[in-house]
Amino acid sequence: MKGFVLGGVSSGVGKTVATLATIRALSEAGDEVQPAKAGPDFIDPSHHAAVAGRPSRTLDLWLCGEDGVRRNYDRGEGDVCVVEGVMGLYDGDGSSTAMVAEALELPVVLVVDAKAGMESVAATALGFQRYAETIGRDVEVAGIVAQRAHGGRHEQGIRDALPDGLEYFGRIPPADDLEIPERHLGLHMGEETPLEADALARAAEHLEVDRLLGVAAEPATPAGMGESGTRVPDPESEPELEPVNARVAVASDAAFCFRYPATLERFRERADVCTFSPVAGDPVPDCDGVYLPGGYPELHAAELEESGTLADLGRRASEGLPVIGECGGLMAMAESLTTVDGETREMAGILPATVTMHDRYQALNHVELEAVADGPTAGSGTRIRGHEFHYSRASIRGDEDARFAFETVRGDGIDGDHDGLLEYESLGTYAHVHPESGAFDRFLELLA
Structure with missing residues (x-):
């Protein structure tokens, strides 16, 4: 093309x-x-x-x-x-x-x-x-x-x-x-x-x-592609990924709208996928894991508190349902969210953190994270790349006991030095990552 x-x-x-x-x-x-x-x-x-x-x-x-x-x-x-x-x-x-x-x-x-x-x-x-x-x-x-x-x-x-x-x-x-x-x-x-x-x-x-x-010109041929455009298996550059026996529920509405098409493609290639709307009050689907993309939960904080979906998700997470959230997803996984108007709303309560919106952005950068232990999206010592752009700041309750999945090699993360707050089997991070990072494949494989 x-x-x-x-x-x-x-x-x-x-x-x-x-x-x-x-x-x-x-x-x-x-x-x-x-x-x-x-x-x-x-x-x-x-x-x-x-x-x-x-x-x-x-x-x-x-x-x-x-x-x-x-x-x-x-x-x-x-x-x-x-x-x-x-x-x-x-x-x-x-x-x-x-x-x-x-x-x-x-x-x-x-x-x-x-x-x-x-x-x-x-x-x-x-x-x-x-x-x-x-x-x-x-x-x-x-x-x-x-x-x-x-x-x-x-x-x-x-x-x-x-x-x-x-x-x-x-x-x-x-x-x-x-x-x-x-x-x-x-x-x-x-x-x-x-x-x-x-x-x-x-x-x-x-x-x-x-x-x-x-x-308009023909692009450079990616690794794993022949001259005619026919895909040629290349295990080193693009290992073949097997389907997993898992069902993933993806939040999808005006509050959770920041996701790459390739992420849903990867989920659908390897697992069963369903979507639900926390803003509309959809019940959390019967699933093996939940993905909360980024978006604008701060613009829908009242609806999210009143819908009951996040409260249900918090209960399910405390019982062991794995949940991963990125940026807006992290905000929704927190105990509460305070808007720029000073209004505080209860969120899912999965993570021991409160989130506050600010008038100016708090981070904007390409980021690189190194996993400090095995986690839902990366194995110990693995580095993954992503990006962050947010106007909120998360405050950790009992920060001396906080468990983080990553140290920040580049970027701000949650506290300047770490990103990826862990609780139960769940992870909330300010970093948005692409499926090329391998993060979503690891999540799927842990669900199987």
């Missing part, structure tokens, strides 16, 4: 809107589009899925490694893959957009803010193109999409200013109805506040679909 990367000159330049308009333009031209996101984000991919009609793939070298990124790309479906970048093209030491584009050998279409420039837009793009050579990265900046550009003289001036070797792929016109509302952790989810279809259609009209398809 051919593809290209939409990279930005900086954060906030309008990559997500440009990506959604590109998906819309290609879809209207009759192409099946597979969206993807460079970086560990959950929110932008929800907007991709709302427009493309299929889940967005996560492409992050820190989380997945080079082979893992290539495998995740390869698992996509469609005629062309549109990869939205993260931050500015070269920003990020663990997995920048440029690093992902280089690993996949895909060209970059640069999103440049053109609202107050013409020749300067070309100069900016040329600088980004030449910078790759300066730092020794094999990254092809093929051309630009001009964000917030008017038509007529403005557009023509940008076209005329671009030097040979930089193509013009179209523009996104300035429009108030192309703004996605923001809140803590980023944009609103795609299911909550999707862009108006008419506004997106109008923006898509100004993109040059034939040029975009013309620049």
Whole structure:
């Protein structure tokens, strides 16, 4: 499947809107589009899925490694893959957009803010193109999409200013109805506040679909794949994973919505999977283990307290049901959650901790954790990588007796030095991990 990367000159330049308009333009031209996101984000991919009609793939070298990124790309479906970048093209030491584009050998279409420039837009793009050579990265900046550009003289001036070797792929016109509302952790989810279809259609009209398809390239072949695209077993790079006799219940609603498509795919490949909604008061299903993804429990704290599902989950966990929770899942596993308004609500009470929301983020980083003992997601001495982004802070009750699964090699974790609070057979962590880490496979195998 051919593809290209939409990279930005900086954060906030309008990559997500440009990506959604590109998906819309290609879809209207009759192409099946597979969206993807460079970086560990959950929110932008929800907007991709709302427009493309299929889940967005996560492409992050820190989380997945080079082979893992290539495998995740390869698992996509469609005629062309549109990869939205993260931050500015070269920003990020663990997995920048440029690093992902280089690993996949895909060209970059640069999103440049053109609202107050013409020749300067070309100069900016040329600088980004030449910078790759300066730092020794094999990254092809093929051309630009001009964000917030008017038509007529403005557009023509940008076209005329671009030097040979930089193509013009179209523009996104300035429009108030192309703004996605923001809140803590980023944009609103795609299911909550999707862009108006008419506004997106109008923006898509100004993109040059034939040029975009013309620049799309075949990606680097992942390990375990033959030249023809047929999968070839490669036990060293991708060991074959056997099914397990287990049933996993996954929380899925507006409070628990931060999960990678690949995680559910891995669960479904190896086990029986069911979903339930704690916000709606669904009973905890009959299962061998529970996964609480991240999300926004702080926005639904009252419903979670009143529904009774978390109380039931706490009782089941105390009887030995294994539960793993990531970030928002950790918050829901705590004894209580205090919102920024000072309102305290009871949670599941699985972990000996209370959680408090803050006005500013408390951690934002790629993380690396080392297991200090055998645990539900990693064996002793194993290192796993993930990422953390949260506005809450957990306070441990009786911290001298707290049991942690991990020491933090990189990142903040729960107390600056540790992450993964353990109680009963359950684990709550601030780190989000990808199935390429092996964490979910270990969890499944312990349930069998």
